Amino acid sequence: MISQLITGAGYWSPLLWLAFLILFALIGYLIYSRGNPSYKKDTEQVKPYLSGNAEPAKEKIQVKASDIYWGFIEALKGYYKVLQAIHTGDLRDYILWYLGVGTIILFLLVGGA
């Protein structure tokens, strides 16, 4: 019996998925292993083209964490401004949020009792 996850709307079989993954990986490897006959190692052919600029040393190509998703964060600047403003790190604010949310929950529950 193959392991299956029944959701009510369908099912998921991880072992079957794994079997197909291995199969397709093998097919991919077979295609890859046939190779490209025009490929010549250590020639101009394999060097990256950077709009005519010299390739910088590999040690200098370090992408910093804060540069990753810069565009995404810039596009959502307004959202992040609000979000970072409420994350004050002030313990008094932590308790105020708890009291505020607690009051809303109490209002919703007592109002419906």
Place this chain on the structure above:
Amino acid sequence: MIEHLPALMIAVPLFGAFVSPLFKKKQNIVAIWAILITAVTVGLSLLLMYQVRLNGVIVYVFGADKPTLVLPSGYKVPIRIMFEIDGIGAFMAISATLMSFVGALYSYSHVEGESGLEKYYALLLLLEVGILGMVLTGDLFNLFVFLEIAGIAGSALVGFRNYRGEASEAGIKYLIVSSVASLMVLFAVGILYGEYGNLNLAYISRQVSFNTLDMIAFGLLFASFAMKCGAVPMHYWVPDAYTEVPAGINPALLVSTYASLYALFRVSFTLFANISISLARVGWIMSVLGVLTMFIGVTMALVQKDVKRLMSYHAISQTGYMLLGVGVGLTVLHDPKALAEFGRTAMAGGIFHIINHIIYKSLLLMTAGALFYVTGTRNLNEMGGLARKMPITTLCFIVGAAAISGLPPFNGFASKFLIYESSYRLNPLLAVFAMVTSILTLASFVKVFASAFLGPPLEKFENVREVPKPMIVAMVILALLCILFGLFPDVVLDKLVYPAVDALINVAQYQSWGGLA
């Protein structure tokens, strides 16, 4: 011995905690002692689950032969302290013991150079006692006492590295937040005791009349446990605490957070299960809190540079999935058709996600701890090219990152899949938010992978080596569990998760030990 199993679950780690300070001069021995004690509790919790599956709900009474014993005056209410263990209690106990064991094993090398290790391990074992007490007790006042034990032990551990100002600050913040929540829990317990003259959960759940006072108590319990489990917008303490606590304590602290989530579920499903008018409203509150929690958590994680803080925001985000899954189930609890069609599956997804998240988040926080161990920094901007130096940590990170992002065939996918397919039936928007959160989670972990592990090797990390073996073993155990739970989700669901879900749904079973007025 079997009949005293519930008492042993508390007695063994408590004994371990009190003996630990005796090894003050022998730091290695105290570490081995803690590993041994936590390993014994793993065995006991598995035995407990076996007993619950075999015999149903276990009721254990301290100081009496049977739970039905009443006062000689004929006052027909239960008078003893009781533990009442059903499927969800046993499920949580396994999570707590397993993570305490893995945490102790990891700590053997991770905190080797620190001083005061006898206190460290005593506090770890006390934290385990607090969690186990919370999930096993059948008594409201006991729940408060164990919540306090877990809170105090947890805050002391958060501030363990007190030579760092940030750690002390985080410890004090955690202590105060925990104390405020506990105080409100105590206030709610007082209200219920004043009304019904008893503290037994099963007893009160039968008597509760849902008047205004009861609803105030329910609201206080709901809000307090929601804050303790890190639900948005009461989550602010989580990144502070998870970031500063030593990585070996992260697994136990995670389970401690989810012990509060368990208490939230227990209060909603058992204590106040029979409120028919507003239960759907409570379910919607839980689901909306869940969606907010997952989305705000993940978007905050995306902009973090501190690797542990980033992962801490993900811990908040993942709690949202649990709230969503169980919230959907709670919304349709009094609608048998919807409950059978998708409510039970949604709850299974939520509960399954608890243990999955505990496993992969502990693994990820441990890999973050390993990065800190070898580089001395948590700043992702200062890291790079570590995959070559730390191949096993890198592999473990990949497994954990894939699991948290919900990639098949890892365990995170299995529970998220259940949540997507069932929450969609209540409202498609819920599933959309859950999926978008998963995509953002993957994006966030790609960032960690690219900045810490990939890239050219940095000169300053030239002499960096893989972390010591005990840390590796602890991480590999969790990585294997991520894979196994993902490949055989049906086994975990049948043996652990559905018994827990049915224990929550079937409140009559919890009340059925009889003898009550």
